[in-house]
Structure formats: C-alpha cells, structure tokens
Amino acid sequence: MQVDNYGTVLLWSPKAEAMFGWSRDEVIGKSLGELAICGDKNLGSAERIAQVVQKLENGISGWRYETITLRRDGSEIVTEISLTALRRRDKIIINMFLRDISQRRVAEEQLRQAQKMESVGELTGGLAHDFNNMLTVITGTIDILADAVADKPQLAAIAALISGAADRGAELTANLLAFARKQPLQPRAIDVNSLMTDVCKLLHPTLGRQIEVETVLGNDVWPALIDPGQLSSALVNLAINARDAMPNGGKLILTTGNLEVLPDDFKFKGILAAGRYVRVTVRDTGTGMPEAVLDKVFEPFFSTKEPGRGTGLxxxxVYGFVKQSGGHIEAESDVGHGTTFRIYLPKAIEQPKQLAEPAGEPRAESGNETILCVEDDASVRSxxxxxxxxxxxxxxxxxxxxDALALVESGEPFDLLFTDIVMPGKMNGRQLAEAVALLRPTLKVLFTSGFTENDDVINHSPMNNDVLLLPKPYRRADLNRMIRLALESPMPAIIQDRRVSAQS
Known part of the structure; x- marks a missing residue:
C-alpha cells in the first residue's frame, strides 16, 4: 500500500484487497480516514501519517507499530504496520507494509494465560501439600481426643467443632490440589452421553423448577478417557454457577460431540495436542460476564459472589481437573445473553466397560505385623x-x-511398606517401592500423599486397581482400614511388572 502525506491512497496491492475487502478501484484516491482502515481507538490515520512526516524531517525514515484496523465488513483485525517515508521533490510518499497478526496475538495471550495459571498452580500445590501434612496430624488425633472427652459434653462439643473445621480444611486443600492439577485421578474409558444423562437426573432437583435443562447429545460420540466422578462434579459445578447467573430463571443446555484437532490448527496451538477429543458444552441464558471477569474466571479464590456465598474455587x-486429564476448557460470555463453557476431553482408545461391583473390604481390625513407615515430615511420622x-x-x-532402602538392604524384616510418594532426595516413594520389590519378592505396599507431583502411580494414567493410596489428610480409622487392606491384598501389579521387566 502507498499513500501521500495527506493519507490519500496511491497504490493498493492484491494482498491489501484480500486483507481488507476493498477493491483497488474503490480505494485509489480516497483517504485512509474515510475508509477507517488504519485508525485505532487512540490515534487516527491522519495523526499517524503526520508523525511519520515529522520523523522524516528529523532524519528518521522508518517506523513500525501494531494497531487495530478495520475490514470493509466492520470486523477488527490486529495489524502490524511498517512505514517507510520517501521524499520525492516537493512530495512525500509513504510505503505501508501491513501484516495480519491477529492469530499471533491470540496465541501469545493464550500462552501468557497458561503460564500464569501454571505459576499459580505450582504455588497452590506446594501450599496444599504442606497444609495436608499439618491436617493429617490434626484430623488423625482429633478422634483420640473425642474418645477421651466423650463423657464430658462441653469438651465433646469443642472436639466436634475442631473436627468439623479440620474436615473443611481438608476439603479446601482438595479443591486447591484440583486446581494445581495434583489430585489423584482414576481415568478410564467412559460413555460421556450416559454420564451426561445421569448427571441431568441430579440437576433437576438441584437447580429448581425455574431452570429448564435441555440436552443435545451427539450421535456416535467417542468414549472419553476421564475420571467419571470428577467429570460429574465438574458438570454439576458448572450447572450451579449457571443457576446463580439466572436468578429469574432461564435455560441450561448441555451438548456433546466429537472434535479432531489437526497439527496446524492455530486455535489450539500450545493448548491441545493434535488428536481426537470429546467436546462437552455447558451453556446458559443468564446474565453473562464482562471481559474483565471472564479473564479471571478460572483463577482460584476469584469470585463475583457476595462474601460467604462461595470460596471462589x-x-x-474444573480447570485443574480438565487440564490434568490432558484436555482443555474455554469460556465465552455475552453480557445479558449468557455464558458458554466448552470442555475438550481426550478420546479413549478402548471402549467403556461395565465395572463389576467392588469386592467387600476386609474388616478394620488391628494386627501385629511389622510396618516400615517412610515419611519425611517429622510431625506426620511421629x-x-x-x-x-x-x-x-x-x-x-x-x-x-x-534410609529406608538401607534398612531393607541390611535385612530388616517387615511385612508392609507404607511410604509417602513425594519426598526430598533422588528417590520418591514409587521408585523406593520398585527398588525394594527387587529385594523382597513378597512386598506389600501402601502409598500415601498430600499431592501427586505428576507421579505415574496415581496421575496421568489409569491407576491400577491393585495400587493402594491413602490420601492425606486421613483419620485414624482410615489408616487402620487401609493398612489391613494392604496387608491382605495381592501384591500391587505396578511392583510385579517392574520386577518381571528387571528379571527378563
């Protein structure tokens, strides 16, 4: 594109025609101001060109900037504009090189948002881990205190208050770990349509009569590799938020479908790997959210509700669970017209299976076996x-x-390895269990953790039903029950597989 020092178009290239929608005959001889092509919210085209002319007078012939430009149909695009001014006798000719960078801007914003959420998640996960260790001691000992003061009503009431506060603290850390993508997941192939139907049965009494619930379930929807319990919770969470956005009633629409992300799909660049996904959409007809709120909607503790009406988690x-599962969630909103959340779930390779009813667990009896307890936190260990x-x-x-491996190598006898997963040093709990399994063929293992730190025992892949985990914080009864279950259960398959591969 070429203009004079008044902004009158002298040259209009085919690329400019394709970019802005104006033909050459329509723009030659007209000013950019009339076409509103190169103006932005802060400075019009005439002022920009005047600045270029002034720079030329000062010996500067080139200039580059980014701005919002308008197409013929009124749509906006982010454009990088490079200006070069040339003096020809008594005239000034300005060459303009324009490039549409809208997609690059979107990708940069998505990357910035992802990095911000990752940083917040790391901080949140670390705090939740330390808090879980403290809660393990509190929740574990409160039962002992409650038993000791059972015949003293006033003290028993105080113990009950402490117990309730500890439970709320445990729930809070669980929520934080979900956002930080460090919660234990048990993904498996599921039929999303069936799960959606089951969830809707719960929604009707929860949302009330003023909210109409509609489902549009796609045909031949692929199975999704996801933790069904967490997905159900996520859908209920989104539905409750939608209800709060429709105080005078409205409509909630739940849809499912398939999506294939191609390697060159710019929309999901750096967000979703190329592959097949199941798309779940939750849309409401509520009040909607302005852009400033939408940008922060997935951040922990951010809430537009009144104090006391939610934790902002x-x-x-939902964001943390979907991301931890290898998927993605996006939101768009129109103030006064409603909000839409789209969840993309990874497609499962296998078909959904009907799970058998879980076998009865052994009674929580005490025992006299020897247990090797590996725990880096001194208070929890005590x-x-x-x-x-x-x-x-x-x-x-x-x-x-x-230290634990040294005890094993010294020949110290024990019946069960009870180990934390996340520990300082070169070896974590999983690696310890694998190393000990090579020395003790009949090893029994019970894992515990305040968070998962991407460990494959319980994260990013389906957890084998034989791998036992006692999440922190836990009560005395939970510890007793899981210890007995671990002692009376077959050896974990993860340990068997490791030993077989090492011997082959």
Whole structure:
C-alpha cells in the first residue's frame, strides 16, 4: 500500500484487497480516514501519517507499530504496520507494509494465560501439600481426643467443632490440589452421553423448577478417557454457577460431540495436542460476564459472589481437573445473553466397560505385623508411628527413601511398606517401592500423599486397581482400614511388572 502525506491512497496491492475487502478501484484516491482502515481507538490515520512526516524531517525514515484496523465488513483485525517515508521533490510518499497478526496475538495471550495459571498452580500445590501434612496430624488425633472427652459434653462439643473445621480444611486443600492439577485421578474409558444423562437426573432437583435443562447429545460420540466422578462434579459445578447467573430463571443446555484437532490448527496451538477429543458444552441464558471477569474466571479464590456465598474455587477446580486429564476448557460470555463453557476431553482408545461391583473390604481390625513407615515430615511420622503402635503393629521408621532402602538392604524384616510418594532426595516413594520389590519378592505396599507431583502411580494414567493410596489428610480409622487392606491384598501389579521387566 502507498499513500501521500495527506493519507490519500496511491497504490493498493492484491494482498491489501484480500486483507481488507476493498477493491483497488474503490480505494485509489480516497483517504485512509474515510475508509477507517488504519485508525485505532487512540490515534487516527491522519495523526499517524503526520508523525511519520515529522520523523522524516528529523532524519528518521522508518517506523513500525501494531494497531487495530478495520475490514470493509466492520470486523477488527490486529495489524502490524511498517512505514517507510520517501521524499520525492516537493512530495512525500509513504510505503505501508501491513501484516495480519491477529492469530499471533491470540496465541501469545493464550500462552501468557497458561503460564500464569501454571505459576499459580505450582504455588497452590506446594501450599496444599504442606497444609495436608499439618491436617493429617490434626484430623488423625482429633478422634483420640473425642474418645477421651466423650463423657464430658462441653469438651465433646469443642472436639466436634475442631473436627468439623479440620474436615473443611481438608476439603479446601482438595479443591486447591484440583486446581494445581495434583489430585489423584482414576481415568478410564467412559460413555460421556450416559454420564451426561445421569448427571441431568441430579440437576433437576438441584437447580429448581425455574431452570429448564435441555440436552443435545451427539450421535456416535467417542468414549472419553476421564475420571467419571470428577467429570460429574465438574458438570454439576458448572450447572450451579449457571443457576446463580439466572436468578429469574432461564435455560441450561448441555451438548456433546466429537472434535479432531489437526497439527496446524492455530486455535489450539500450545493448548491441545493434535488428536481426537470429546467436546462437552455447558451453556446458559443468564446474565453473562464482562471481559474483565471472564479473564479471571478460572483463577482460584476469584469470585463475583457476595462474601460467604462461595470460596471462589469452583471453576478453578474444573480447570485443574480438565487440564490434568490432558484436555482443555474455554469460556465465552455475552453480557445479558449468557455464558458458554466448552470442555475438550481426550478420546479413549478402548471402549467403556461395565465395572463389576467392588469386592467387600476386609474388616478394620488391628494386627501385629511389622510396618516400615517412610515419611519425611517429622510431625506426620511421629503421629503415624504412634497410631500404628496403638493398633498393635510393630513399626520401623525412615525419614527418606535412601534410609529406608538401607534398612531393607541390611535385612530388616517387615511385612508392609507404607511410604509417602513425594519426598526430598533422588528417590520418591514409587521408585523406593520398585527398588525394594527387587529385594523382597513378597512386598506389600501402601502409598500415601498430600499431592501427586505428576507421579505415574496415581496421575496421568489409569491407576491400577491393585495400587493402594491413602490420601492425606486421613483419620485414624482410615489408616487402620487401609493398612489391613494392604496387608491382605495381592501384591500391587505396578511392583510385579517392574520386577518381571528387571528379571527378563
């Protein structure tokens, strides 16, 4: 494109025609101001060109900037404009090189948002991990105090208050871990349409009569690899948020379908890997959200509700769960017309299977076996040892994986390895269990963790039903029950597979 120092178009290239929708005959001899092509919200085209002319007078012939430009149909595009001014006798000719960078801007914004959420998630996950260790001691000992003051009503009431607060704290850390993408997941192939139908049965009484629920389930929807319980919770969470956005009633529409992301699909660049996904959409006809709110909607503790009407963790939980599952969630909103959330779930390779009813768990009895307890937090380790000994078990303690492995190599006898997954040092709990399995063929293992730190035992892949995990924080009864279950269960398949591969 070429203009004079008044902004009159002298040259209009085929590329400019394709970019802006104006033909050459329509623009030659007209000013950019009339066409509103190169104006922006802060500075019009005439002022821009005047600045270029002034720069030329100062010996500067080139200039580059980015701005919003308008197409013939009124749509906006982000454009990079490079200007070069040339003096020809008594005239000034300005060459303009324009490039549409709208997609690049979108990709940069998506990357910036992803990096911000990742940083917040790392901080959140670390805090939740430390808080879980403290809660493990609190929730584990409150039962003992409650038993001791059972015959003293006033003290028993105080113990109940402490117990309730500890439970709320545990729920809060679980929510934080969900956002941080460090919660234990058990993904499997599921029929999303069937799950959606089941969820809708729960929604009708929850949302009330003033909310109409409509489902549009796609044909031949692929199976999704996802934790069904977490997906159900996510859908209910989105539905409740939609209800709150429709105080005078409205409509909630749930849809499903398939989506194939191609390698050159710019919309999902850096967000979703190329492949097949199941798309779940939750749309409401509520009040909608302005852009400033929409930009923060997945951040933890951000809420537009009144104080006391929520923690601000609902949507951040959904975001973390979907991201941890290898999917993506996006939101768009129109003030006064409603909000739409789209969830993209990875397609499962296998077909959904009907799960058998879980076998009955062994009774929570005490025992006299020897347990090797590996826990780096001194307070938690002391609590666990005290509880196990009170239940009749013999205990051996190790502060980290290296110390535990040294005990095993020395020939120390034990019946169960009870180990934290996330520990300082070169070896985590999973690696410790694999190393010990090579030395003790009949090893029994019970894992515990305040968060998963991307460990393959319980994260990013379907957890084998034989791998036992006791999430922190836990109560004394939970510890007792899982210890017995671990001692009386077959050896975890993850350990068997490791030993077989090492011997082959």
């Amino acid at each position: 609902g949507l951040s939980m 609590f666990v040892l005290t509880q196990l000994q009170s239940l009749g078990y013999k205990t051996i303690a190790a502060e980290n994986a290296a």
